[in-house]
Amino acid sequence: MKILVTVKRVEDYEVKIKVKPDGSGIVTDQMKYVVNPFDEIAVEEALRVRDAAGSGEVVVTTIGVADAQQQLRTALAMGADRGVHVLADGNVDPMMAAKAFKKVIEAEKPDLVILGKQAIDDDQGQVGAMLAELLGWGQGTFASKEDSLESDAEKSKQPALKIANGRCEVVREVDGGLETLSLAMPCIVTTELRLNLPRYASLPGIMKAKKKPLQEMKLAELVPGAEARVKVVKLEPPKERKAGIKVPDVATLFDKLHNEAKVI
Amino acid sequence: MSNVLIIVEQAGGKPKKATLAGITFGQQVAQKSGGQVHFLIIGPGASAAASEVAGYGAAKTYVVEGAAFENYLVEACTPAVVTAAKACNASIVAGAATSTTKDLLPRVAARLDAAMASDVTAVVDAKTFKRPMWAGNVTATVELTSNIKVCSVRVAEFDAPAKGGATTATEKLDIAVDAGAMKAKFVGRKEVKSTRPDATTADIVVSGGRGVKSAEGFKIVEQLADSLGAGIGASRAICDAGWVPNDLQIGQTGKIVAPNLYIALGISGAIQHLAGMKSSKTIVAINKDPEAPIFTVADYGLVGDITVEVPQLIEKIKQSR
Numbered sequence: 309m310k311i312l313v314t315v316k317r318v319e320d321y322e323v324k325i326k327v328k329p330d331g332s333g334i335v336t337d338q339m340k341y342v343v344n345p346f347d348e349i350a351v352e353e354a355l356r357v358r359d360a361a362g363s364g365e366v367v368v369t370t371i372g373v374a375d376a377q378q379q380l381r382t383a384l385a386m387g388a389d390r391g392v393h394v395l396a397d398g399n400v401d402p403m404m405a406a407k408a409f410k411k412v413i414e415a416e417k418p419d420l421v422i423l424g425k426q427a428i429d430d431d432q433g434q435v436g437a438m439l440a441e442l443l444g445w446g447q448g449t450f451a452s453k454e455d456s457l458e459s460d461a462e463k464s465k466q467p468a469l470k471i472a473n474g475r476c477e478v479v480r481e482v483d484g485g486l487e488t489l490s491l492a493m494p495c496i497v498t499t500e501l502r503l504n505l506p507r508y509a510s511l512p513g514i515m516k517a518k519k520k521p522l523q524e525m526k527l528a529e530l531v532p533g534a535e536a537r538v539k540v541v542k543l544e545p546p547k548e549r550k551a552g553i554k555v556p557d558v559a560t561l562f563d564k565l566h567n568e569a570k571v572i
Numbered sequence: 573m574s575n576v577l578i579i580v581e582q583a584g585g586k587p588k589k590a591t592l593a594g595i596t597f598g599q600q601v602a603q604k605s606g607g608q609v610h611f612l613i614i615g616p617g618a619s620a621a622a623s624e625v626a627g628y629g630a631a632k633t634y635v636v637e638g639a640a641f642e643n644y645l646v647e648a649c650t651p652a653v654v655t656a657a658k659a660c661n662a663s664i665v666a667g668a669a670t671s672t673t674k675d676l677l678p679r680v681a682a683r684l685d686a687a688m689a690s691d692v693t694a695v696v697d698a699k700t701f702k703r704p705m706w707a708g709n710v711t712a713t714v715e716l717t718s719n720i721k722v723c724s725v726r727v728a729e730f731d732a733p734a735k736g737g738a739t740t741a742t743e744k745l746d747i748a749v750d751a752g753a754m755k756a757k758f759v760g761r762k763e764v765k766s767t768r769p770d771a772t773t774a775d776i777v778v779s780g781g782r783g784v785k786s787a788e789g790f791k792i793v794e795q796l797a798d799s800l801g802a803g804i805g806a807s808r809a810i811c812d813a814g815w816v817p818n819d820l821q822i823g824q825t826g827k828i829v830a831p832n833l834y835i836a837l838g839i840s841g842a843i844q845h846l847a848g849m850k851s852s853k854t855i856v857a858i859n860k861d862p863e864a865p866i867f868t869v870a871d872y873g874l875v876g877d878i879t880v881e882v883p884q885l886i887e888k889i890k891q892s893r
Contacts, residue, residue: 324843325706334710402678403687430705431824432690434678437646441682446755447646449675454762456814477759481818482671483590484770488759489645495755501808501825502818537687541700541713549850552871554862558884561856561874562892569854569871571776571833572800572889 309364309471311354312418314409315347315383317376318429331542343379346424348386349499352506353451354422355387356467365389369412371396371405371527384517385509391520392416396527401538404531406438411530413443418494420469420476425450425498432538436498446491448478452500454486468503574605574698577657578630579667579676580613585620587613589773593730594668595628597695597723600730601664605698610634610660611740614652615641622742629737634659640749643758644672646679652747653680659745662720664698669724669828681722688722689714691828693729707824708847727772728830728851764817771822774803776833779822779849781807783838783859783878787815792882793837799889805829805849807839823848837878841866858882 319325320340327334343351351368358364368383369392370376380391394408413421426433440447453468455461470477471493480487481500491497509517527534555561565572578598581591598609608631613621618635625633634656640648653676657665665680667673669691681688693711694702700715701723716723771777778800780793790810797804805822806815822829824847834852839845841857841864849855850869857870858878867873874881 319706321707321844325709327710334706401687403682403685406682426825428707428824431703431707432688433674434681434688434690437675437678438682440646441650441679444755447675447679448756450671452818457812458814480671482761483772483819485761485763485817485819487761490757490759492755500818502812537717538689539715539717541715543705543710543712546704546708546711549855549869551868552855552873554867554873554875556874558874558881558888561872562885562888564872565833565854565856566892569833571854572892 309358309361309420310367310416310418311357311364311420311422312367312369312413312416313347313350313354313383313388314423314435315351315368315370315379316344316424316427317341317370317372317379318344318427321345321428327543327545331544333543341375341378343382344424344427346426346499346501348506349501349503350422350424351383351386351388352504353467353469353499356465356504357420357469357471360467361471367392367416367418369394369409371400371408373397377522380522381517382509384520385513386507387513389520391522393522393524394527394530395524399536399540400527401536402432402434402438404534404536405435406442407531407534408527409435409439410442420493420495420497422497422499425500436496440496445495447496448476448480448489448491449498450481450500451478451497452481452486452502453479457502457505462505469497574601574607574663575660576601576607576609576664576666577660577662578609578611579653579673580611580621580625581667581670581672582613582615582617582621585617587621587624590670590727590770591668592733593727594666594725595625595733596730597666597692597725599629599733600695601698604695607663610656610662612636612653612656614649619742626740627735628733628740630740632660633740633742634745635742636745636747640751645754645756645758646676647754647756648749649676650679650683652745654683655745655747657684657720664721664723666723666725668727673724677722677724684720684722685718686720686722687716687718689716690724691726692723693726707843708850709843726828728828764819768797769801769803771803771805771829772827774831776800776802777805777829777831778802778835778837779805779807779839780810780837781839782809784810790816792878796835796837796882796886799886807845836866836870837882839866840864841869
């Protein structure tokens with residue numbers, strides 16, 4: 309079983325993002341970067357699928373600046389086997405990313421590709437389905453599971469994806485409930501938050517990761533002439549809400565809602 | 573001139589309320605571009621749903637019916653959208669952001685080699701849109717430079733569409749679906765049955781977090797909601813804990829809501845959660861911790877124990893009715 313997982317270098321989600329005064333970007337001084345949280349879940353699921361199968365390989369790939377190698381090393385420290393770094397500077401939009409990943413997949417020929425459902429920087433959530441279309445594969449987006457993250461199945465680190473007879477069964481989180489699809493492999497899966505709780509990289513894992521193979525290639529060579537067609541014109545902070553008031557008791561709260569805001 | 577194709581989702585012959593936001597978006601784009609709006613409705617019941625949206629000023633409504641579309645499958649619906657987009661010479665294909673369009677529209681975009689903007693919150697012109705990034709901490713203005721453009725539209729940011737114009741004509745499209753060639757098979761669906769209104773379209777939403785303490789403790793959220801005829805929601809923490817079903821989650825990675833009144837009970841107000849509800853018109857927070865970040869966005873905050881305060885509030889509401 310060969311599984312390919314995409315990871316993206318993103319700003320730490322615990323950091324409050326600020327826009328530069330001229331609106332050309334965000335303030336990145338002293339910024340901490342992490343693996344996109346949805347991609348950590350994708351790596352975790354891939355490791356579980358590999359380990360449940362008893363053999364196989366997990367290849368992690370990223371598109372990004374030279375420093376994105378740190379995020380590949382994090383995934384390798386979690387237990388992935390090998391890395392592929394597609395070097396790119398500047399704006400890479402989702403279609404460009406999907407076209408580049410398609411090239412990596414054609415070379416690697418994995419049985420299963422797992423991506424985070426969205427990256428928490430641009431919040432577009434498009435690459436998984438675009439990639440499925442470009443490859444002509446089936447897609448199981450928003451993969452989740454029926455068991456909770458505090459269940460015994462989760463504690464024993466069982467994969468949520470059920471793989472048998474060349475098909476992958478995916479429980480998807482959809483509006484109003486859960487839906488199950490059976491996908492012919494190879495296929496694309498994108499992860500929801502509730503698919504699993506990703507492991508931390510252990511110290512021995514971090515040491516081992518330094519020696520794991522990491523291949524580099526250039527986006528411009530994989531997808532010649534590609535340019536971003538989602539152009540960011542400007543960034544601005546969202547409209548702030550006016551600070552409200554604290555009320556001393558339920559009677560006052562009810563009075564305000566009934567007579568002032570007139571909402572109940 | 574830019575024609576617009578809007579995907580209108582339906583269930584049982586009725587358009588889903590959330591997807592009407594897509595129609596409003598289409599009207600706004602058409603107004604700026606001088607083009608015409610077209611609708612596409614897929615699945616059994618599409619014709620009946622078409623008559624329900626016939627007064628919203630579309631030039632034409634395409635309907636795609638048939639057993640192959642009974643359960644949504646992206647591989648069946650992608651050719652339907654692409655066929656309709658070509659039939660009306662659309663330069664923009666869009667729909668309200670739902671779990672269906674988030675799965676479908678990027679695939680459509682790839683087939684059309686189109687650039688896409690997700691979760692659009694405002695129309696600047698026929699190729700420029702505003703959308704949130706970094707969990708709503710940044711509003712980006714983006715320009716799509718591809719010939720055909722694809723957008724998903726954030727429901728909470730667009731009001732109900734205006735009625736007007738002549739009754740829209742309907743055209744059936746025949747889409748051949750080879751079920752045997754499809755890579756995905758539908759296995760089943762587990763619906764969360766609820767008699768309450770859906771949080772994304774409800775007028776009032778009552779939502780609970782860690783402060784409810786347990787699955788049992790969440791009943792107080794339901795009781796307050798039922799006293800107001802409200803929808804219910806939850807923080808990510810208690811969905812992850814398995815106290816409530818996942819689909820109640822409100823936040824960056826769950827549902828985005830903007831009701832007239834949002835009541836947060838025992839919710840601390842992580843950035844992730846605020847991203848899903850801070851467009852609500854009036855926000856009420858009840859929380860034991862006076863420093864909880866939820867109070868920074870609340871119009872009315874009450875510091876107190878929800879198990880004490882909420883029953884009193886329910887009593888007050890019942891007395892007033």
